[in-house]
Amino acid sequence: MTSKRTMFDKIWDSHVVYQESGKPSLLYIDLHLIHEVTSPQAFEGLRLAGRSIRRPDLTVATVDHNIPTTDRSLPIADPISRQQIETLRENCQNHKITLYDLDSRNQGIVHVIGPELGLTLPGKTIVCGDSHTSTHGAFGALAFGIGTSEVEHVMATQCLPQAKPKTMEIHFKGKLPYGVTAKDVVLHLINQIGTAGATGYVVEYTGEAIRNMSMEERMTICNMSIEAGARAGMIAPDETTFSYLRGRKHAPKGEAWEKAVAAWKELVTDEGATYDARVEIDVTEIAPQVTWGTSPGMGADITQSVPDPASFASSTEQKAAELALQYMGLTAGTPMSEIAIDRVFIGSCTNSRIEDLRAAAEVVAGYQVAATVQAMVVPGSQQVKEQAEEEGLHQIFLDAGFEWREAGCSMCLGMNPDIIQPGERCASTSNRNFEGRQGRGGRTHLVSPVMAAAAAIKGHFVDIRDWKFNRKEKKHGIPS
Amino acid sequence: MESLRKHKGIVAPLDRAHVDTDAIIPKQFLKRIERSGFGQFLFYEWRFDEAGQPNPAFVLNQPAYKGTSILLARENFGCGSSREHAPWSLTDFGFRVIIAPSFADIFYNNCFQNGLLPLVLSEEQVQELFERTAQHEGYQLTVDVENLVIRDDFGLEYSFELDPYRQHCLVNGLDFIGLTLQHEDKIAAYEKTKLVSY
Ligand code: SF4
Numbered sequence: 001m002t003s004k005r006t007m008f009d010k011i012w013d014s015h016v017v018y019q020e021s022g023k024p025s026l027l028y029i030d031l032h033l034i035h036e037v038t039s040p041q042a043f044e045g046l047r048l049a050g051r052s053i054r055r056p057d058l059t060v061a062t063v064d065h066n067i068p069t070t071d072r073s074l075p076i077a078d079p080i081s082r083q084q085i086e087t088l089r090e091n092c093q094n095h096k097i098t099l100y101d102l103d104s105r106n107q108g109i110v111h112v113i114g115p116e117l118g119l120t121l122p123g124k125t126i127v128c129g130d131s132h133t134s135t136h137g138a139f140g141a142l143a144f145g146i147g148t149s150e151v152e153h154v155m156a157t158q159c160l161p162q163a164k165p166k167t168m169e170i171h172f173k174g175k176l177p178y179g180v181t182a183k184d185v186v187l188h189l190i191n192q193i194g195t196a197g198a199t200g201y202v203v204e205y206t207g208e209a210i211r212n213m214s215m216e217e218r219m220t221i222c223n224m225s226i227e228a229g230a231r232a233g234m235i236a237p238d239e240t241t242f243s244y245l246r247g248r249k250h251a252p253k254g255e256a257w258e259k260a261v262a263a264w265k266e267l268v269t270d271e272g273a274t275y276d277a278r279v280e281i282d283v284t285e286i287a288p289q290v291t292w293g294t295s296p297g298m299g300a301d302i303t304q305s306v307p308d309p310a311s312f313a314s315s316t317e318q319k320a321a322e323l324a325l326q327y328m329g330l331t332a333g334t335p336m337s338e339i340a341i342d343r344v345f346i347g348s349c350t351n352s353r354i355e356d357l358r359a360a361a362e363v364v365a366g367y368q369v370a371a372t373v374q375a376m377v378v379p380g381s382q383q384v385k386e387q388a389e390e391e392g393l394h395q396i397f398l399d400a401g402f403e404w405r406e407a408g409c410s411m412c413l414g415m416n417p418d419i420i421q422p423g424e425r426c427a428s429t430s431n432r433n434f435e436g437r438q439g440r441g442g443r444t445h446l447v448s449p450v451m452a453a454a455a456a457i458k459g460h461f462v463d464i465r466d467w468k469f470n471r472k473e474k475k476h477g478i479p480s
Numbered sequence: 481m482e483s484l485r486k487h488k489g490i491v492a493p494l495d496r497a498h499v500d501t502d503a504i505i506p507k508q509f510l511k512r513i514e515r516s517g518f519g520q521f522l523f524y525e526w527r528f529d530e531a532g533q534p535n536p537a538f539v540l541n542q543p544a545y546k547g548t549s550i551l552l553a554r555e556n557f558g559c560g561s562s563r564e565h566a567p568w569s570l571t572d573f574g575f576r577v578i579i580a581p582s583f584a585d586i587f588y589n590n591c592f593q594n595g596l597l598p599l600v601l602s603e604e605q606v607q608e609l610f611e612r613t614a615q616h617e618g619y620q621l622t623v624d625v626e627n628l629v630i631r632d633d634f635g636l637e638y639s640f641e642l643d644p645y646r647q648h649c650l651v652n653g654l655d656f657i658g659l660t661l662q663h664e665d666k667i668a669a670y671e672k673t674k675l676v677s678y
Contacts, residue, residue: 146562
């Protein structure tokens with residue numbers, strides 16, 4: 001082992017339980033997050049094999065994917081969704097696993113509540129049966145999504161056999177220009193390196209732009225690592241990380257906190273350590289982004305137009321672009337700002353945290369949602385919702401004509417009743433614009449919360465850099 | 481897990497790049513709590529129209545590919561969500577092998593948990609196979625996992641690479657959890673000496 005190690009190397013090394021040459025390492029898992037959709041078959045597998053859960057104390061559950069975001073006191077109308085939730089309840093009860101259920105103040109999207117509750121901590125290995133587990137890497141944790149068989153594996157052994165991935169540094173230099181958010185940075189990145197650009201790698205994001213970001217912004221970046229193909233995304237912990245975590249429910253307290261912070265400071269990549277690959281992006285050149293296709297890499301600056309499929313280099317990409325334009329009902333050459341929308345969704349584990357809602361509310365304040373648009377805000381967790389209501393953000397949204405919902409994944413994947421109709425076009429702050437993602441035939445454009453908010457008001461995409469804010473005093477708005 | 485040593489089957493060409501797991505199995509079918517029965521929903525929105533009728537243009541609805549067990553596709557197959565329902569729906573439909581120039585990570589892992597082989601060939605080789613499926617009706621390939629080669633009935637032979645440990649597990653149909661549990665003493669020792677708990 002060389003003496004210079006990356007943050008990833010350090011976390012990896014300290015979690016290897018067993019290593020035999022030519023085989024994957026057996027890695028210890030510090031935190032296993034579970035939810036209703038990818039866990040039932042794992043519990044069933046355990047039962048059939050007569051195995052038990054090794055560490056229920058390191059396992060935490062919530063419901064988020066298929067739950068309704070309307071009145072929680074009503075029974076869930078869809079019997080299959082209900083059964084999936086009831087199955088999780090039973091399983092958690094039988095195996096003594098903490099469950100943040102529908103009626104809990106701590107319920108929310110699994111990747112929002114982990115950090116919020118201080119379960120997500122630097123240096124931890126974290127897994128969940130969900131690809132956006134990469135979000136937790138924003139704290140300097142090694143966090144990645146797994147399939148249901150692996151969920152069962154972690155339940156039974158608290159370990160996972162893993163081949164060591166390669167490392168990639170993605171360095172963001174410069175300061176973010178006005179109107180450009182973390183979402184634009186990550187969409188731009190995926191556009192540049194492609195949706196398979198980081199396949200096989202664990203990415204560490206570095207640079208001035210990252211250091212200047214809040215935890216919410218860092219989570220947005222790490223969240224979409226998977227859309228670039230990465231196994232995980234990570235950001236070194238610093239004072240921003242520590243001040244976010246201090247005092248949170250499960251974060252260490254008192255002396256333990258001091259000890260933990262000292263240990264976390266040691267996690268950062270040693271000077272002179274090398275990565276297997278490196279990418280550098282100048283953030284000063286980034287403009288607000290809007291996707292036009294059916295893959296998160298198919299995006300453009302708001303000032304650009306829908307591209308001509310013939311402009312792509314390979315025949316595979318040309319064909320992909322053609323199919324995408326056909327599905328999206330778009331014509332090459334149409335300016336992005338002329339694309340009219342029917343729906344707006346502000347939510348998802350990418351952009352449903354308090355800062356996202358604050359920034360969107362500032363855009364919306366004093367305006368009305370366009371008559372042709374149906375818009376909704378779905379906070380990422382009950383805690384986010386509560387805080388937003390304390391700050392009066394809900395009233396700004398409601399006054400403007402947005403719907404204000406209970407926490408969950410909602411229209412990010414439309415497993416619950418929140419879906420868009422065939423042919424409808426949606427400006428969405430979520431992370432995937434795949435065919436049918438938000439509902440069969442639905443057309444998704446990925447954007448930042450401020451871009452989504454502005455589109456809701458105007459009925460089409462607009463350049464947020466030209467926005468006229470009604471509120472004089474801008475506390476939380478877009479970076480200036 | 482079912483073992484996979486040698487397999488011969490009809491190749492179905494799905495000429496698309498970035499086939500995501502939402503396309504493989506749409507979310508409305510993720511609500512089941514069983515592992516089986518997902519094959520009927522495979523590629524649902526491409527296979528069926530809005531009224532639920534088979535779309536005759538879609539490859540898997542064409543009579544020539546009835547009984548297919550090898551899927552041929554373009555780069556970055558299986559991108560998107562971690563849902564293992566994707567490999568479950570592929571195996572339940574009857575697929576044992578998927579050939580593409582590249583796969584998304586989580587999907588790739590999930591395949592091996594289910595005795596499904598994601599087989600990587602170069603873009604040129606994949607292109608050649610697409611052409612051969614177009615030329616020969618009912619085109620078949622034999623995939624030999626023990627020797628890491630594929631062959632057709634017309635003299636084509638390509639070797640492919642596979643991590644030796646994955647190959648070993650696939651050929652022998654090993655139970656991964658059982659393998660890890662053999663190291664129970666080491667896990668317990670780790671928990672005693674190294675586990676950081678706050
Ligand atoms: S919000 Fe969307 S991407 Fe995030 S966990 Fe839920 S369904 Fe997955």
